[in-house]
Amino acid sequence: xxxxxxxxxxxxxxxxxxxxxxxxxxxxxxxxxxxxxxxxxxxxxxxxxxxxxxxxxxxxxxxxxxxxxxxxxxxxxxxxxxxxxxxxxxxxxxxxxxxxxxxxxxxxxxxxxxxxxxxxxxxxxxxxxxxxxxxxxxxxxxxxxxxxxxxxxxxxxxxxxxxxxxxxxxxxxxxxxxxxxxxxxxxxxxxxxxxxxxxxxxxxxxxxxxxxxxxxxxxxxxxxxxxxxxxxxxxxxxxxxxxxxxxxxxxxxxxxxxxxxxxxxxxxxxxxxxxxxxxxxxxxxxxxxxxxxxxxxxxxxxxx
Amino acid sequence: xxxxxxxxxxxxxxxxxxxxxxxxxxxxxxxxxxxxxxxxxxxxxxxxxxxxxxxxxxxxxxxxxxxxxxxxxxxxxxxxxxxxxxxxxxxxxxxxxxxxxxxxxxxxxxxxxxxxxxxxxxxxxxxxxxxxxxxxxxxxxxxxxxxxxxxxxxxxxxxxxxxxxxxxxxxxxxxxxxxxxxxx
Numbered sequence: 403x404x405x406x407x408x409x410x411x412x413x414x415x416x417x418x419x420x421x422x423x424x425x426x427x428x429x430x431x432x433x434x435x436x437x438x439x440x441x442x443x444x445x446x447x448x449x450x451x452x453x454x455x456x457x458x459x460x461x462x463x464x465x466x467x468x469x470x471x472x473x474x475x476x477x478x479x480x481x482x483x484x485x486x487x488x489x490x491x492x493x494x495x496x497x498x499x500x501x502x503x504x505x506x507x508x509x510x511x512x513x514x515x516x517x518x519x520x521x522x523x524x525x526x527x528x529x530x531x532x533x534x535x536x537x538x539x540x541x542x543x544x545x546x547x548x549x550x551x552x553x554x555x556x557x558x559x560x561x562x563x564x565x566x567x568x569x570x571x572x573x574x575x576x577x578x579x580x581x582x583x584x585x586x587x588x589x590x591x592x593x594x595x596x597x598x599x600x601x602x603x604x605x606x607x608x609x610x611x612x613x614x615x616x617x618x619x620x621x622x623x624x625x626x627x628x629x630x631x632x633x634x635x636x637x638x639x640x641x642x643x644x645x646x647x648x649x650x651x652x653x654x655x656x657x658x659x660x661x662x663x664x665x666x667x668x669x670x671x672x673x674x675x676x677x678x679x680x681x682x683x684x685x686x687x688x689x690x691x692x693x694x695x696x697x698x699x700x701x702x703x704x705x706x
Numbered sequence: 707x708x709x710x711x712x713x714x715x716x717x718x719x720x721x722x723x724x725x726x727x728x729x730x731x732x733x734x735x736x737x738x739x740x741x742x743x744x745x746x747x748x749x750x751x752x753x754x755x756x757x758x759x760x761x762x763x764x765x766x767x768x769x770x771x772x773x774x775x776x777x778x779x780x781x782x783x784x785x786x787x788x789x790x791x792x793x794x795x796x797x798x799x800x801x802x803x804x805x806x807x808x809x810x811x812x813x814x815x816x817x818x819x820x821x822x823x824x825x826x827x828x829x830x831x832x833x834x835x836x837x838x839x840x841x842x843x844x845x846x847x848x849x850x851x852x853x854x855x856x857x858x859x860x861x862x863x864x865x866x867x868x869x870x871x872x873x874x875x876x877x878x879x880x881x882x883x884x885x886x887x888x889x890x
Contacts, residue, residue: 491829495833495836498833498837499833499836499837499840500840502745502749502837502840502841502844503840503841503843503844504844505738505741505742505844505848640847641840643843
């Protein structure tokens with residue numbers, strides 16, 4: 403028994419370490435793409451900086467709003483209400499217990515009207531964090547399963563995933579804006595300037611990069627999101643000391659996906675919100691999905 | 707010559723940075739252990755504070771269960787009087803054991819089980835039981851992080867330098883690990 407417990411402990415700490423490493427590489431790749439894009443655009447345009455300035459202003463506004471209001475936007479977009487302490491006593495008790503287990507400050511708790519089992523966390527740091535669950539999750543999950551799901555959300559908070567995901571979303575948006583501005587600015591470029599051959603080559607590279615970069619970065623973002631889900635699952639097991647609850651919850655979600663009760667309810671959720679949820683509210687299980695397949699997550703958890 | 711001077715300066719700067727960062731890391735982890743031990747304390751105090759209310763609620767119904775109720779009151783007294791963390795935790799476990807007996811016996815009293823006040827106390831005490839377990843777990847996690855830093859290179863070098871000592875985990879006594887038996 404004791405040996406088994408020890409093995410489990412080593413494996414989830416390993417999982418966390420591995421995911422941190424991979425996430426770091428992915429962030430590095432995103433930064434390299436931004437620098438490369440900026441360099442190529444700069445070479446192609448030489449002295450035309452006005453579009454870059456406009457781009458910087460727009461992206462600064464974008465970053466500021468994204469950084470400070472992301473949680474409020476997220477909550478408003480799913481129409482979530484602050485949870486009543488008297489009505490949702492178990493919800494509060496479970497989160498309070500988990501905050502003690504994880505050392506995370508108590509987040510604000512929200513509930514959204516939706517019969518699907520789902521939950522998400524948001525905020526820019528653990529002190530300003532929020533957790534939101536669907537009414538479906540509160541009704542259909544046992545206490546242990548709810549603990550697993552909320553442990554997953556709290557680990558997103560503890561690992562600064564909530565900020566990290568917002569920042570990656572902001573970076574991805576920024577690259578998309580820069581590329582867009584660059585491509586559009588080509589229309590206004592006068593053709594009678596004495597272009598050197600070098601500038602023309604950089605122009606072509608710039609066009610190709612500007613088209614490919616947003617696609618590439620988006621794929622990277624999705625991969626990060628998937629890694630973070632595995633990591634949050636591992637941390638949830640660390641907090642609750644047992645994978646049973648989370649496995650049970652994921653199996654219930656899996657069942658729900660096979661026999662959807664009200665498929666129209668997922669349409670109420672914005673696509674940009676998908677990476678925040680514990681399970682993807684939309685069903686696309688390939689490279690464009692923000693979450694790994696439920697079966698894969700269950701398999702990994704059952705091996706812990 | 708100038709290059710050699712630069713290398714020396716950089717090495718000194720690196721040593722100073724490492725020194726500060728390890729000093730702070732040890733301080734942060736020690737604070738975490740300190741904080742988690744006070745978390746255990748807070749939850750045990752809450753448990754002790756609820757006991758008089760529970761005894762009050764139960765007394766009228768459980769007239770023939772004097773022994774169990776006395777056990778609860780005595781365990782509470784030990785907990786309130788306990789000074790260091792180890793003793794507090796042992797007293798807290800003893801109190802929890804006594805409370806479990808009360809709740810098990812309460813199953814035989816339908817009137818008591820229908821009592822709103824009793825039910826609420828039972829809920830609160832069971833959520834405190836979870837929280838105590840979580841707080842102990844967090845304490846051990848914090849000790850693990852500290853000991854990892856303490857025993858791996860280069861943390862072990864700095865630990866010696868700062869005069870740090872290895873911390874101990876909270877252990878569950880073999881006797882307490884068994885589920886308390888209730889005899890009727």
